[in-house]
Amino acid sequence: MSEMQAETKTTSNIDDIVVRARTDPQALGSLYDRYYDRVFRYCLHRLFVKEVAADVTSSVFLSVATHIRDFEGATEDDFRNWMYAISTRQADAWIRSTKRRDELLKAAAMSGRLKVARESHCEPEQAVEWSWLYRAIARLKPKHQTLIALRFFEDVPYEQIARILHSKPASLRVMTVRVLDKLRRLLEKSQPGKAGDAHV
């Protein structure tokens, strides 16, 4: 069997599982095993705090369990997009209130201070800290945060992000340039010693 045939067959099998998962708990369990890490990782990238990411991951899969009978897709691509869409909604909902956003940013700030003290031996090129980057990303609009998380952390192609966000790939490409530019400015502004870093 050629690689292409094997890949087609595997895809077809997973598509079958996606269809069966509407009624079959075993199939749903298989999809869970396949997608748990991906969803948790995405939530972590959006929410920074591990416990919060775990809570939101729970909300995502419980939502999937109760709504999968209404899921109209028939392929793994459809399911993946659906998962990312639900995860995005749940993550956005979590950080919607200012209070919760502040909690995340404080956690990022605290983590950053501890890390600087602990990891001062890092090489300059690797010294980019996740907490520092997260604090800058968190200042973007939710849709822009989603775009950054999907494109750069999850490596999702623009065509797929377009389906998740109900947008057009070309628009997203243009948007990415603008968002990265803004992110760069935010990062420059928040570099240690510069104004804007002290208080989050």
Place this chain on the structure above:
Amino acid sequence: MHMFSSNEDFERMIKNLNIDREAPPGHRQELRRQMLAAFAEARSREGLETAWRVRLKGMSIMRNWTIRVAAAVLIVGVIGAGVYWLKGTQSIAFADVVRAIADTRTATFKSTTVPGKGMPAMHFDGIYADPGRMCMVSSQGTVILDSQQGKLTNIIPSLKRVMVVTSKNMPPDAESPNFFETLRTRLQKAEAQGGKNVTALGRKEINGRGVVGYRVKIADDDVITIWADAETKLPVTVEVTTGSVVNTMTDIVLGAAVDEKLFDPQIPKDYAVQEMVIDMSPPTEADLIDLLKTWASHMGGKFPDKIRQSMFEDFSKAQGQAFKDSGREPAMEDIAPLQKLILSMTRGLRFYMELPKGSAKHYAGKGVKLNTPDTPIFWYRPEKSETYRVIYADLTVKDMPPDQLPKSQQDEEDQRQSQ
């Protein structure tokens, strides 16, 4: 501090991040268990809704046009294929098929139910035994029906839960909730009527077996299609289409050996038991008023836009959203009272849907708030009555002659009389 200057640079920067991506210990396993329990719970609710959809046949359940059309095409296709007709022997053969089903004391079969458009199929193994008992075993659990006791027991192992639904005030002429028993009664009635609603579908092969088919029209949206072995006259497949609900039986074995213990299972002590009672007496105007009151008091004080089957889905979603808005997912303890509430509301829907065409019913509650003064929201003419019953937004009821009805209804009344 390192800074990026291009997309590629940013990608490299992300790759170099040192992020601990390990989920909290035990979270994966615990969430898997919770998710599958939630799935079983959702399926359990769905099963209950489906049972009601079947019982509320002939109401606004005609959502699945695709299945209806597909079924029609199948039947027309079989006829159009020119397979030969069993002219002259048709009614005798149908009687043979009916007799085989009517005389059996036990039966086993596989069942597939498609509740409606785009909805996933539900599968179960069915075991029937006289008198009126049925056991349905699926991957989600076991449902035991006892039509003589009017009792349904739903055992859900994944939730360690048993739901016992008992019906009261069942009218003597009501159809049994036992699918096999209802099928048997309907076929016997069709045969007793001289086969006037029976159409022969001719002959074909199913899995190498020669079979003959019959279509039995119970009502416009209620059809039984049965294919029986051409030699033995024993049923091979039976498809029952009730509105948008399609139930197909295959692997049918009549007179099979059946274990009586299946109908009286031992419930493990650690299972939670939830009991509900369904009032099957004919619904009344008071039930409709209760429905309107319950809806308004749970849905922001406004009456529903329309009175129809799908309103309960809207109601369930809104209540679920209310839980989420309060910062938590509805727990199982929250779902049981909600199920009871919806069951009680279905009586009001039954009253509304079962009003005959001549009642000139009219619903005008869309956008109206509970207790808005002097605002009629529903009116209808009871059978053999000269006056209308008018329900107001404060849920009081008045008798009203046709010439005093709101204008739109007056127009309809004039039109009705002119006809």
